[in-house]
């Protein structure tokens with residue numbers, strides 16, 4: 001079947017009817033806060049510990065226990081709010097969200113319902129569009145239900161009670177690409193601010209989308225929630241699929257097929273969404289104020305403290321690198337995608353005094369090492385090369401001791417062994433040959449039988465020298481100073 005729906009930017013056009021469809025989408029993101037302990041008890045937050053080994057009577061919901069709020073979780077939540085320019089409520093409260101499932105031992109989740117600690121704010125995308133935030137609230141995570149062998153369900157409560165912030169956007173997202181951009185920007189902000197490690201593979205960042213479609217100029221229609229999106233790529237793919245599915249359903253004219261308010265799961269193997277359950281309305285959860293916790297209060301001093309801990313955020317750094325250091329938009333983007341890399345770059349730029357060289361070496365060599373199994377490092381901090389090591393290499397190259405090509409060999413050795421640049425250069429004998437006599441001998445050899453080229457050079461075609469420099473470099477094992485070689489060749493030809 002050929003696809004009857006075509007896309008033009010943020011409009012989807014049904015070929016048969018000619019109807020132009022628009023998309024309305026909101027994103028809900030759960031981010032795990034980077035605390036040492038859980039939200040309402042002293043159990044450690046730890047990924048990968050043996051099942052049920054990080055639990056206590058509070059987070060397993062034993063009768064008679066009382067929750068006590070973790071101040072650090074509130075601090076990180078407030079910092080996240082400040083990072084996205086949101087308003088922090090001086091007074092908010094916790095509520096019980098009641099539902100029954102084996103991974104939620106109290107039969108309710110402590111969350112925030114009608115008085116979240118944070119409202120408003122937003123994130124500006126690189127494309128220039130702004131995605132507004134509706135709210136952010138604090139809540140505890142559930143445990144994990146593991147459906148084993150199809151017959152048994154095992155429950156691990158290590159995750160139960162882990163602090164989360166749930167951020168909810170306004171329905172400002174209009175394409176799958178915007179959803180991807182938003183999530184990328186949000187993750188950058190949360191990791192820069194030290195609020196969350198936001199590692200999706202560990203479930204530290206989880207995303208649900210709400211999506212509906214409507215003909216251009218008409219009112220919004222039924223929204224459908226899609227869950228089980230464990231990568232940003234999956235979010236975009238699921239949205240793409242769900243948009244087309246909904247439009248095709250409306251275009252069929254068959255009301256029985258029209259989208260209903262429900263939750264659907266993304267099947268990343270089959271690339272489809274499947275109906276999971278009809279969506280609960282808020283009153284199905286019988287929310288009521290949590291009687292065991294006092295209201296959450298945040299005063300000016302608390303806000304000031306967190307504001308002072310906010311680092312310069314990625315968008316601001318990108319702009320500064322372009323404005324003050326003369327980097328391209330692309331390089332600024334590459335260097336700021338991760339805070340560790342950005343800090344590494346800034347230190348190298350400062351120590352070497354050559355920001356553009358620092359950017360090139362990091363973007364071309366250091367980041368490549370991070371993606372390479374050979375070096376066994378996943379973050380820049382795990383590499384044996386530190387900013388002062390790299391600035392030493394930059395000085396050797398810019399000072400003419402070695403040339404750029406040899407520099408690449410040196411940095412790879414440095415990344416593999418942690419050996420300082422100067423030692424690698426000495427060990428491998430990579431210093432450029434500066435000796436005039438030796439250079440001239442190589443040049444004379446290269447000129448043998450190359451009268452036509454010499455003739456061109458004499459006629460003013462300096463470009464022709466290139467064909468002679470290569471053989472000299474080869475004869476020198478790459479160690480001749482190419483600038484000097486060029487000068488000597490020219491002199492010999494003009495003299496000769």
Ligand SMILES: [Zn+2]
Nearest residue numbers: 041043056059
């Ligand atoms: Zn506990």
